[in-house]
Amino acid sequence: xxxxxxxxxxxxxxxxxxxxxxxxxxxxxxxxxxxxxxxxxxxxxxxxxxxxxxxxxxxxxxxxxxxxxxxxxxxxxxxxxxxxxxxxxxxxxxxxxxxxxxxxxxxxxxxxxxxxxxxxxxxxxxxxxxxxxxxxxxxxxxxxxxxxxxxxxxxxxxxxxxxxxxxxxxxxxxxxxxxxxxxxxxxxxxxxxxxxxxxxxxxxxxxxxxxxxxxxxxxxxxxxxxxxxxxxxxxxxxxxxxxxxxxxxxxxxxxxxxxxxxxxxxxxxxxxxxxxxxxxxxxxxxxxxxxxxxxxxxxxxxxxxxxxxxxxxxxxxxxxxxxxxxxxxxxxxxxxxxxxxxxxxxxxxxxxxxxxxxxxxxxxxxxxxxxxxxxxxxxxxxxxxxxxxxxxxxxxxxxxxxxxxxxxxxxxxxxxxxxxxxxxxxxxxxxxxxxxxxxxxxxxxxxxxxxxxxxxxxxxxxxxxxxxxxxxxxxxxxxxxxxxxxxxxxxxxxxxxxxxxxxxxxxxxxxxxxxxxxxxxxxxxxxxxxxxxxxxxxxxxxxxxxxxxxxxxxxxxxxxxxxxxxxxxxxxxxxxxxxxxxxxxxxxxxxxxxxxxxxxxxxxxxxxxxxxxxxxxxxxxxxxxxxxxxxxxxxxxxxxxxxxxxxxxxxxxxxxxxxxxxxxxxxxxxxxxxxxxxxxxxxxxxxxxxxxxxxxxxxxxxxxxxxxxxxxxxxxxxxx
Numbered sequence: 001x002x003x004x005x006x007x008x009x010x011x012x013x014x015x016x017x018x019x020x021x022x023x024x025x026x027x028x029x030x031x032x033x034x035x036x037x038x039x040x041x042x043x044x045x046x047x048x049x050x051x052x053x054x055x056x057x058x059x060x061x062x063x064x065x066x067x068x069x070x071x072x073x074x075x076x077x078x079x080x081x082x083x084x085x086x087x088x089x090x091x092x093x094x095x096x097x098x099x100x101x102x103x104x105x106x107x108x109x110x111x112x113x114x115x116x117x118x119x120x121x122x123x124x125x126x127x128x129x130x131x132x133x134x135x136x137x138x139x140x141x142x143x144x145x146x147x148x149x150x151x152x153x154x155x156x157x158x159x160x161x162x163x164x165x166x167x168x169x170x171x172x173x174x175x176x177x178x179x180x181x182x183x184x185x186x187x188x189x190x191x192x193x194x195x196x197x198x199x200x201x202x203x204x205x206x207x208x209x210x211x212x213x214x215x216x217x218x219x220x221x222x223x224x225x226x227x228x229x230x231x232x233x234x235x236x237x238x239x240x241x242x243x244x245x246x247x248x249x250x251x252x253x254x255x256x257x258x259x260x261x262x263x264x265x266x267x268x269x270x271x272x273x274x275x276x277x278x279x280x281x282x283x284x285x286x287x288x289x290x291x292x293x294x295x296x297x298x299x300x301x302x303x304x305x306x307x308x309x310x311x312x313x314x315x316x317x318x319x320x321x322x323x324x325x326x327x328x329x330x331x332x333x334x335x336x337x338x339x340x341x342x343x344x345x346x347x348x349x350x351x352x353x354x355x356x357x358x359x360x361x362x363x364x365x366x367x368x369x370x371x372x373x374x375x376x377x378x379x380x381x382x383x384x385x386x387x388x389x390x391x392x393x394x395x396x397x398x399x400x401x402x403x404x405x406x407x408x409x410x411x412x413x414x415x416x417x418x419x420x421x422x423x424x425x426x427x428x429x430x431x432x433x434x435x436x437x438x439x440x441x442x443x444x445x446x447x448x449x450x451x452x453x454x455x456x457x458x459x460x461x462x463x464x465x466x467x468x469x470x471x472x473x474x475x476x477x478x479x480x481x482x483x484x485x486x487x488x489x490x491x492x493x494x495x496x497x498x499x500x501x502x503x504x505x506x507x508x509x510x511x512x513x514x515x516x517x518x519x520x521x522x523x524x525x526x527x528x529x530x531x532x533x534x535x536x537x538x539x540x541x542x543x544x545x546x547x548x549x550x551x552x553x554x555x556x557x558x559x560x561x562x563x564x565x566x567x568x569x570x571x572x573x574x575x576x577x578x579x580x581x582x583x584x585x586x587x588x589x590x591x592x593x594x595x596x597x598x599x600x601x602x603x604x605x606x607x608x609x610x611x612x613x614x615x616x617x618x619x620x621x622x623x624x625x626x627x628x629x630x631x632x633x634x635x636x637x638x639x640x641x642x643x644x645x646x647x648x649x650x651x652x653x654x655x656x657x658x659x660x661x662x663x664x665x666x667x668x669x670x671x672x673x674x675x676x677x678x679x680x681x682x683x684x685x686x687x688x689x690x691x692x693x694x695x696x697x698x699x700x701x702x703x704x705x706x707x708x709x710x711x712x713x714x715x716x717x718x719x720x
Contacts, residue, residue, distance in 0.1 A: 158333055161189060166340045174352060175202075176219075178344040182315065182337060183221035190333065191301075191317040193222035197253065197285065198305070198313035198345070204353050213255040213262070215285070215313060222318075253285050261285055265311045270303035270334040272326065278302060285314065294318065298325040303338040307346035315341070361418070362392070365425045370398050373406040374662045375470025377592040379566035381574060385416050385531070385585050392585035393420035393461065394529045395428050399435040402705040402712040403668065404470055404596065404660060407435045410482070410527040410589050411463035411505075423459055427451065427505070431465070438707045441465045441478035445505065445512040449480070452506035460506040464499075464527060468519055470596045471660075475525070478514040480505050483530050483540060486548055490522035490563055492555035494548045521595040522563055526551065526573070531584030550576045566590050600627075600661040606644065608651040608671075616644045616657055620667075623659050632665060632717055635698055640667060642691035643713050647671040651710075664700065664716045672710040 165185035172178035175198075183194050197215040255262050260280035264271060271278045274297055282302055286292055294300050299321065305313040315338055319325065362384070370378040378398050385392060393413025401407055409431055413424045430451045434444045444465050452459045462482040468475045477485070477497065481504035488494045497517060503510040519525070526547075533543025554572045558564045564572075570590055577586075602623040606612040617637040624633050640657070647655045651671035660666040679692045695702050695715055702715035 158329060162333055162336045165190075165337055169337070169340050169344055172344060172348065175345060175348045178341060178348055179219045182341045183219055186317060186337060187221045188223045190330070190337075192320045192323060193220070193318040195220050195316040195318075196305075196313065197315070199311075200252070202312060202345070202349050203310065204349050209310075213265075213311075215253045215255060217251045218313070253287065255284075259284060264302060265304045265314060268304050268306050268311070270301050270331045270338060272298045272331070273300040273302055274298055282316070285316070295321045298327075299323070301326055301331065301334045303334040305338050305342040305345070307342045312342055312345060358418070361421055365421055365428065366395060367397060371400050371406070373398070373400045373470075374404040374660065374666070375594050375596045376406055376468055377566055377594065379570050379590045381570045381586070381588040383531075383574070383586040385583065392416040393424045394531065394585040394587035395424050396527065396587045396589040397428060397431065398589070398591075399432055401435065401467065402438060402670075402707060402714070403658075404662075404666065406468050406470075406591075408466045408468065408525070408527060408589060408591055409435075409463065410529060410587055411461055412482070412529040412531075412585070412587070413459070413461040416585065423452075423455060423461070426455060427461060427463070431463075436705070438705065440514060440708075441467055441476055442512040442514040445478050445480045445502070449505045449508060449510070449512075453508050458506075460504050462504050462530075466525070466527070468525075468591065468593065470594070471601055473519050473521065473593070473595050474516055475519040475593075476514050476516045478502070478512050480512060483528065483533060483544060485528075486526045486544070486551060488524040488526065488551045488555055488563070489520065491560045492552055494551040494555070496544060496548060519593045519595075521593055523593050524551075524563060524566070524569065525591045525593065527589040527591075528573075529585065529587045531586040532573070532577070532588065535583045546576060547573065563592065566592055596660060596662060602659040604657045606655040606657055608648045608653070608655055610648070612648050612655060613641045613644045616640050619657065620659060627661050629661070629665060629719065632719070635717060636665070636667065639695050639698060639715055639717075640669070642694055643667075643669045643715070646677060646691055647673075647713070650675075661719075663719070665719055666714060666716045668712050668714040670707070670710060670712040674706055674711055676704045676706060676711055677713060 165182075168185045169178055169181040172181045179196050179198075182196065186194050195217060196219045198218040199209070200214045200216040201209075203209050253261070255265065260277050261284040264278060264281040273279050273282045273294065282294065282300065285302070286294075295318070299319040301317040303315045303317065304311050305315060315334075317326075317334055362382075366382055367380070370380060372378075380396055382394065382396070393411075393415055395409075395411050395413075397407075397409040399407040399409065409428075411424070411427060411431075413420045413427065427448060430448055431444060434447050439447070445463060448461075448463060452461060461480075463480045464477065464482040464485065465480075466475055466477040466485070477499050479499045480502045482502075484499050484501075485497050486494055487497055499515055500513040502512050528547075530540060533547055534540040535543070538546075550573060551569075554564050554569060570588055573588065574586070602619070604616075604619050606616060617640060620636050620640050621633055624630060624636060644655065644657065647669055650673045653672040656668070656670040658668045658670075660668070677692055679696055681693075698717075699715035700718050702713075704711055704713045
C-alpha cells in the first residue's frame with residue numbers, strides 16, 4: 001500500500017522526500033508561534049527566503065551546525081528550545097511547533113524500522129527518554145499525567161501509526177478479521193475503547209438496500225482494567241473505580257431519516273461528539289437505555305464507515321477522562337482508519353459472496369449423497385486445491401444400473417476455474433445420461449469424448465468408468481487417461497489394476513478399451529484423481545506406490561479377516577498428503593464389494609406365450625418358499641403376473657425373470673421392447689391399463705430402465 005500525504009503543500013527545503021519525517025499531516029490552519037514563525041517555504045526553482053539548510057551529521061559525529069539564532073556552533077541557546085530554534089520560557093509555545101528547514105531537529109525521534117503488524121509506540125511513552133525530564137516534564141513545558149500515555153504529538157508519528165494500522169486492517173480477508181484488525185490497531189494506541197457498528201444486513205456490491213438503515217453492534221474493544229503498564233499505556237485503576245467504558249446495552253439502532261445520526265452518517269466525515277448535533281447523534285446510536293458514560297470534551301470521535309457507494313456503519317473512538325483529549329489532527333487519523341476499514345469490509349462482503357457462489361456451484365456439481373445400491377458400500381471425499389480456489393474440475397459419481405449393478409465414475413477436467421467447474425458439470429450430466437442407457441463403459445467414454453469436442457477444442461479431461469455387478473462378482477473398467485485404480489483385498493494386499501491407459505477425453509479419433517476383472521467379496525476399490533498422487537514433490541507413479549503402501553498398512557491394522565471401515569480408510573488416505581502436496585483438487589471414491597451370494601438369486605427364461613404368466617407365478621412361489629418368505633407370496637404372485645403379462649403382449653424374444661433376496665426382495669422382468677411403460681389412470685370402460693397401478697400401490701419402489709437390448713421393469717417389496 002502506498003501512503004499518500006493528505007496535504008498539497010510542497011516538500012520542505014532540505015528535507016529528503018523519502019524521509020518518513022518529511023511526510024506530515026497538516027491541519028487546514030497553519031500553526032504559528034508567538035516567538036517565531038516557520039520560515040517561508042520556497043517553491044521549486046525559487047531561492048529560499050530562510051537560511052540555507054545546514055549539513056547533517058551522523059549520530060556520534062563531531063560536526064557542528066550553526067543555530068537559527070546566530071550563536072556560535074556547539075553552544076545551545078538558554079532555556080527550552082522550540083522547533084524553530086527560538087528560546088522560550090517554560091510553558092510557552094505550541095505543542096506541535098515544527099523545526100525549520102535551517103536547523104536539524106535534535107529532539108525528533110528517527111523513524112524506527114517496523115514490523116508489518118506493529119503499531120508504532122507513542123513518543124515519550126517510555127520513561128527516561130531524551131524527551132522527558134525527571135518528574136515527567138517535557139521540554140515543551142507540558143507535564144505528563146502520572147504514568148499516563150502521551151498523545152501522538154507529532155504529525156510524523158500520526159502518519160506512521162496510520163500506515164501501520166491500515167496495513168493491519170488490509171491483512172484481513174473476511175469481515176471479522178477486518179473489524180478485529182481495526183479494533184486491535186486503535187486500542188490502546190489511538191483510543192481507550194472502540195465500538196464498531198455495521199449495517200444489518202450488509203449490502204453486497206451494487207445491491208440496493210430496500211429496508212430501513214439498521215446498525216448492529218458488531219464488535220467492541222477496550223483496555224482491560226488489568227492492563228499491563230509495561231509499555232506505559234494506562235495506569236492500573238484502583239479496584240473501587242468502575243470502568244465506565246465497559247457496558248453497552250444498545251445492540252441495534254434504527255437510523256431514522258432526517259435524524260441527527262442520519263445527518264452525521266450522511267456527512268461522511270468524522271466529528272467530535274462535544275457539539276450538540278453530534279451529541280444527539282451519539283445518544284441516538286447508543287440508545288436511551290445505554291449505561292455507557294461518554295467523557296466530556298473532545299474524548300469521543302464518531303466516524304461514519306462509507307464503502308464504495310453507501311454508508312455501511314460507524315465507528316466510535318473513546319478516551320478516558322484521565323487521558324489527554326483528541327486533537328483536530330486526530331480527525332484525519334479517524335477518517336483514514338474509517339475509510340480503509342469500510343473499503344475492506346466492502347471487499348470482504350464481495351469475497352464472501354463469491355466464495356459462497358463457488359461453494360454452492362461445487363456442491364451442486366458433485367453428488368449431495370451417495371446411493372446405497374445392493375451389494376456395495378460407498379464413501380467419498382473431495383478437497384479443493386486451496387481455500388482461495390474452491391472450485392475445480394474434479395468429480396466423482398455412483399449411478400445405480402439395472403440388475404443391481406452400479407456405475408462408478410471419477411474424472412478430472414483441466415484447471416481450477418469456474419469454466420472448469422462448468423465443463424465438469426456438463427460432462428457429469430452426460431455420463432449420467434449415458435449410464436441410464438446401460439451402454440458399455442468404452443461406449444460411454446466414446447460419447448463423452450464427442451461431447452467434449454462439441455464444447456470446445458481445448459476441453460480436455462481424464463475419466464475412469466467402471467461397472468460393478470454384485471451377482472457375478474465382476475467389474476468392467478474403461479479408462480481415458482486417468483490414473484489406474486487400486487484394489488485392496490480382504491487379506492491386506494493392495495494392487496494397482498492393469499487397465500489400458502487410453503487417451504484423455506477431448507482428443508478425438510481414439511478408441512477406448514474395456515477390461516473385465518474379478519471383484520471378490522470384501523475387497524475395496526479406490527478411484528481417485530491425480531491430485532492425490534501427484535505434486536511438485538513427487539511424480540504420479542511414486543505417489544501411486546505410496547498410496548498402495550498406505551492402503552496395505554491401514555488394512556493390516558484391522559486384521560486379515562476384517563476390512564477397514566470405509567470412512568476411516570478415506571481419512572487415512574488423505575493423511576498421506578504432506579504440506580506441499582496440495583497442488584490440485586482431490587476427488588476420492590471408495591467402493592466396498594459385498595456382492596450377492598448365488599443362493600440369494602433366482603433366474604429364469606420365459607417364452608413369450610400365454611402360459612408365461614402362470615409359470616412365472618409358480619416359479620416365484622417356489623423361490624419364496626425356499627427362502628422362507630411365504631408371507632410375501634400373494635403380493636409377489638400378483639405383481640409378477642401383471643408385469644410378465646405386459647411383457648408377453650409386446651415381446652418377440654424370451655423374457656427374463658429374476659428374484660434377488662437382499663435387505664429387500666427385488667423382482668426384475670426384462671424383454672426386448674425398448675418402449676418404457678408409463679403409469680396412467682385407466683377409464684371405467686378400459687379392459688386393461690391397471691397393472692402398473694397395482695404395482696405402484698403394492699410395491700415399495702418400482703421403475704423401468706431402458707437397455708441396449710430392450711428394457712427392464714423392476715419392483716421391490718419389504719421383507720416382513
